[in-house]
Amino acid sequence: xxxxxxxxxxxxxxxxxxxxxxxxxxxxxxxxxxxxxxxxxxxxxxxxxxxxxxxxxxxxxxxxxxxxxxxxxxxxxxxxxxxxxxxxxxxxxxxxxxxxxxxxxxxxxxxxxxxxxxxxxxxxxxxxxxxxxxxxxxxxxxxxxxxxxxxxxxxxxxxxxxxxxxxxxxxxxxxxxxxxxxxxxxxxxxxxxxxxxxxxxxxxxxxxxxxxxxxxxxxxxxxxxxxxxxxxxxxxxxxxxxxxxxxxxxxxxxxxxxxxxxxxxxxxxxxxxxxxxxxxxxxxxxxx
Amino acid sequence: xxxxxxxxxxxxxxxxxxxxxxxxxxxxxxxxxxxxxxxxxxxxxxxxxxxxxxxxxxxxxxxxxxxxxxxxxxxxxxxxxxxxxxxxxxxxxxxxxxxxxxxxxxxxxxxxxxxxxxxxxxxxxxxxxxxxxxxxxxxxxxxxxxxxxxxxxxxxxxxxxxxxxxxxxxxxxxxxxxxxxxxxxxxxxxxxxxxxxxxxxxxxxxxxxxxxxxxxxxxxxxxxxxxxxxxxxxxxxxxxxxxxxxxxxxxxxxxxxxxxxxxxxxxxxxxxxxxxxxxxxxxxxxxxxxxxxxxxxxxxxxxxxxxxxxxxxx
Amino acid sequence: xxxxxxxxxxxxxxxxxxxxxxxxxxxxxxxxxxxxxxxxxxxxxxxxxxxxxxxxxxxxxxxxxxxxxxxxxxxxxxxxxxxxxxxxxxxxxxxxxxxxxxxxxxxxxxxxxxxxxxxxxxxxxxxxxxxxxxxxxxxxxxxxxxxxxxxxxxxxxxxxxxxxxxxxxxxxxxxxxxxxxxxxxxxxxxxxxxxxxxxxxxxxxxxxxxxxxxxxxxxxxxxxxxxxxxxxxxxxxxxxxxxxxxxxx
Numbered sequence: 001x002x003x004x005x006x007x008x009x010x011x012x013x014x015x016x017x018x019x020x021x022x023x024x025x026x027x028x029x030x031x032x033x034x035x036x037x038x039x040x041x042x043x044x045x046x047x048x049x050x051x052x053x054x055x056x057x058x059x060x061x062x063x064x065x066x067x068x069x070x071x072x073x074x075x076x077x078x079x080x081x082x083x084x085x086x087x088x089x090x091x092x093x094x095x096x097x098x099x100x101x102x103x104x105x106x107x108x109x110x111x112x113x114x115x116x117x118x119x120x121x122x123x124x125x126x127x128x129x130x131x132x133x134x135x136x137x138x139x140x141x142x143x144x145x146x147x148x149x150x151x152x153x154x155x156x157x158x159x160x161x162x163x164x165x166x167x168x169x170x171x172x173x174x175x176x177x178x179x180x181x182x183x184x185x186x187x188x189x190x191x192x193x194x195x196x197x198x199x200x201x202x203x204x205x206x207x208x209x210x211x212x213x214x215x216x217x218x219x220x221x222x223x224x225x226x227x228x229x230x231x232x233x234x235x236x237x238x239x240x241x242x243x244x245x246x247x248x249x250x251x252x253x254x255x256x257x258x259x260x261x262x263x264x265x266x267x268x269x270x271x272x273x274x275x276x277x278x279x280x281x282x283x284x285x286x287x288x
Numbered sequence: 289x290x291x292x293x294x295x296x297x298x299x300x301x302x303x304x305x306x307x308x309x310x311x312x313x314x315x316x317x318x319x320x321x322x323x324x325x326x327x328x329x330x331x332x333x334x335x336x337x338x339x340x341x342x343x344x345x346x347x348x349x350x351x352x353x354x355x356x357x358x359x360x361x362x363x364x365x366x367x368x369x370x371x372x373x374x375x376x377x378x379x380x381x382x383x384x385x386x387x388x389x390x391x392x393x394x395x396x397x398x399x400x401x402x403x404x405x406x407x408x409x410x411x412x413x414x415x416x417x418x419x420x421x422x423x424x425x426x427x428x429x430x431x432x433x434x435x436x437x438x439x440x441x442x443x444x445x446x447x448x449x450x451x452x453x454x455x456x457x458x459x460x461x462x463x464x465x466x467x468x469x470x471x472x473x474x475x476x477x478x479x480x481x482x483x484x485x486x487x488x489x490x491x492x493x494x495x496x497x498x499x500x501x502x503x504x505x506x507x508x509x510x511x512x513x514x515x516x517x518x519x520x521x522x523x524x525x526x527x528x529x530x531x532x533x534x535x536x537x538x539x540x541x542x543x544x545x546x547x548x549x550x551x552x553x554x555x556x557x558x559x560x561x562x563x564x565x566x567x568x569x570x571x572x573x574x575x576x577x578x579x580x581x582x583x584x585x586x587x588x589x590x591x592x593x594x595x596x597x598x599x600x601x602x
Numbered sequence: 603x604x605x606x607x608x609x610x611x612x613x614x615x616x617x618x619x620x621x622x623x624x625x626x627x628x629x630x631x632x633x634x635x636x637x638x639x640x641x642x643x644x645x646x647x648x649x650x651x652x653x654x655x656x657x658x659x660x661x662x663x664x665x666x667x668x669x670x671x672x673x674x675x676x677x678x679x680x681x682x683x684x685x686x687x688x689x690x691x692x693x694x695x696x697x698x699x700x701x702x703x704x705x706x707x708x709x710x711x712x713x714x715x716x717x718x719x720x721x722x723x724x725x726x727x728x729x730x731x732x733x734x735x736x737x738x739x740x741x742x743x744x745x746x747x748x749x750x751x752x753x754x755x756x757x758x759x760x761x762x763x764x765x766x767x768x769x770x771x772x773x774x775x776x777x778x779x780x781x782x783x784x785x786x787x788x789x790x791x792x793x794x795x796x797x798x799x800x801x802x803x804x805x806x807x808x809x810x811x812x813x814x815x816x817x818x819x820x821x822x823x824x825x826x827x828x829x830x831x832x833x834x835x836x837x838x839x840x841x842x843x844x845x846x847x848x849x850x851x
Binding site for chain 1: 337343345389390392393395396397399400401404405407408411412414415525529532533536566567569570572573574575576577580581584
Binding site: 464465466469470472473476477479480481482483484485486487488 | 653655674675676679680685687691692693694695696704705707708709710714715754758
């Protein structure tokens with residue numbers, strides 16, 4: 001059935017969106033910082049995968065293992081060194097600050113890689129898989145599975161590990177967490193590190209599917225925004241739900257209105273949700 | 289220096305600018321036009337962002353709206369006055385209507401929503417190809433000025449300058465009015481403002497509308513001036529961020545600060561652009577970062593610190 | 603006594619929580635009505651509903667013969683209702699004078715900034731804060747902030763004034779001063795509804811008392827009646843004391 005194919009496309013896309021947004025949502029929900037560099041982190045991850053594959057023959061699945069700690073460390077440093085100074089500042093300041101940082105990052109990438117689009121093409125190619133009447137490219141399918149694994153990993157880390165639970169505690173009540181002995185600054189840095197790691201890994205996965213260029217960073221950022229607002233801030237399940245909803249809506253929307261309207265559609269949805277249900281589908285109220 | 293004296297000084301400086309066509313070449317006039325345009329944007333943003341305390345990222349939306357509304361009318365044979373009137377009215381009305389829903393949001397959510405409006409408008413401009421030329425851009429006929437490039441540059445400079453004077457007139461009057469006082473109340477404590485009788489919804493919407501009307505008109509002048517516009521140019525997110533940086537640069541909250549910040553920003557931008565095209569966005573980013581980390585209260589506070597004055601805040 | 607405010611079966615729920623249940627009461631012009639009850643009884647919620655901060659889920663609020671159930675806070679402010687907050691809400695960047703001027707300006711139509719400041723100066727005199735007029739509101743002590751809150755409410759020329767825990771956090775000397783002020787306000791013709799925990803204040807200042815528990819009105823009457831009412835004793839101290847007081851009375 002044709003509709004089933006559209007749905008399948010939407011689900012695959014949706015899982016990738018969830019992975020893009022999970023880290024972004026964590027940072028927004030815990031630090032109350034909208035990290036406008038998130039899109040650029042993703043693109044950087046894509047370049048890492050591309051360079052590793054084309055330069056050293058390292059498969060993207062392996063690069064994932066390197067990208068996670070690498071980006072975690074970079075994010076940790078960024079938060080501890082720069083963002084921590086304005087952690088209590090109003091929205092205006094943090095938003096404009098990450099914007100400025102992103103300008104620098106993006107410019108650096110443009111200088112290093114130039115704006116032309118590159119593609120990471122696996123050799124030999126992985127082909128397609130037919131499940132009944134639905135056809136899915138294998139690379140997308142594997143990327144989707146890895147995206148789910150990453151997202152699940154983040155969820156488990158948040159729920160089960162000490163650091164993760166401290167992050168949740170800080171999110172729920174910062175002052176109480178401090179009283180319990182949580183070192184909030186380190187937690188903020190850890191949360192930002194996780195956010196960066198998710199972005200970098202998402203970038204590695206996306207390198208297999210989309211063309212790579214610094215110019216894509218705003219597109220990825222836009223998706224992250226919409227998914228967060230749809231699903232609700234600071235929650236991994238929210239990112240998954242929001243991602244799936246966006247992926248499926250975009251898929252059907254592209255069929256109904258044409259793919260060129262996908263962006264308008266998603267931002268229109270964003271505005272509607274902000275107006276009528278800012279806490280998202282399953283989020284909690286309370287973040288300004 | 290009292291607020292009144294500072295305002296008078298800056299308005300005086302702006303009035304003096306009128307002499308530019310007599311002493312400057314086309315390059316200086318181009319700079320001057322941008323200076324006035326930036327000043328309109330920064331001063332306008334300050335009404336919603338500085339006075340009312342709502343961090344709006346909608347400036348690009350208003351600018352692009354004005355550029356396209358005015359541009360389309362001009363390309364269909366309308367006159368400049370009509371185009372300005374159209375874009376101003378559309379922006380004001382649109383902001384009042386949109387404001388009722390948008391201004392229910394606070395902080396981050398409002399910022400994101402206002403940003404999203406620009407994105408949606410850009411995409412609409414992109415897809416309404418019959419009206420706007422879509423991605424291929426819109427050509428706007430040259431205004432009927434005789435006398436070559438100097439005369440044309442002078443004309444557009446004086447037009448933008450007049451718009452700046454109009455903006456300053458309205459906003460400075462606003463600062464001292466009941467509405468301005470009410471906006472300050474809203475910024476400091478919106479629920480307390482409600483409880484003493486401030487119609488916060490109306491006041492915020494008016495502030496939002498005022499923050500948009502002159503920016504839209506600036507967009508129209510810009511479109512007429514450059515003769516060719518494309519959606520990603522006029523709806524560029526930088527048009528939303530730069531006025532904020534200008535207001536922060538000059539010292540948040542005051543019209544004088546926004547004006548000062550706009551001129552300072554232009555000076556920095558022009559110097560940087562002329563000398564390093566490849567990294568100018570990176571340097572802009574650096575400026576923003578340095579400003580926010582080390583000079584959060586703007587240039588005004590730096591002056592105060594150097595003079596060793598005891599006053600705090602910016 | 604003319605009836606100023608009437609609540610008819612007013613209820614308010616927040617999701618699953620019934621904060622105010624079917625409350626009907628009447629406030630007469632010139633009264634000082636005490637509104638008491640244990641913590642969480644719904645006293646502040648009731649005031650919020652009357653002022654328009656939360657719309658009533660059911661019932662009607664009638665002020666001076668006019669149905670004001672659906673009015674918003676800024677509208678009730680303009681028709682003669684004023685309130686103070688339990689946790690004071692000043693405009694921190696403004697001076698003390700401008701705080702009060704704002705209240706004067708926006709609650710009475712057509713008043714400009716200069717006129718507002720003049721009216722404010724009078725109110726500051728009345729509450730005894732005139733010396734601090736030019737100080738930023740954020741620099742005041744708690745007792746002074748409570749007085750500022752009062753001055754703001756008075757600047758609105760209210761006919762009905764809700765005082766929500768004006769004495770919380772004050773020492774006994776400050777409480778005495780506050781009580782004297784409340785009596786002067788009542789004497790000037792303003793009807794007052796006093797939400798209060800301190801019994802000595804309620805007993806000496808209020809002409810009539812209503813008691814709220816779990817959002818419902820459980821007793822109403824003069825001070826002496828209320829103290830002896832077993833339901834009231836039970837609400838505050840539990841069943842054992844209620845039975846003991848009944849037996850002992």
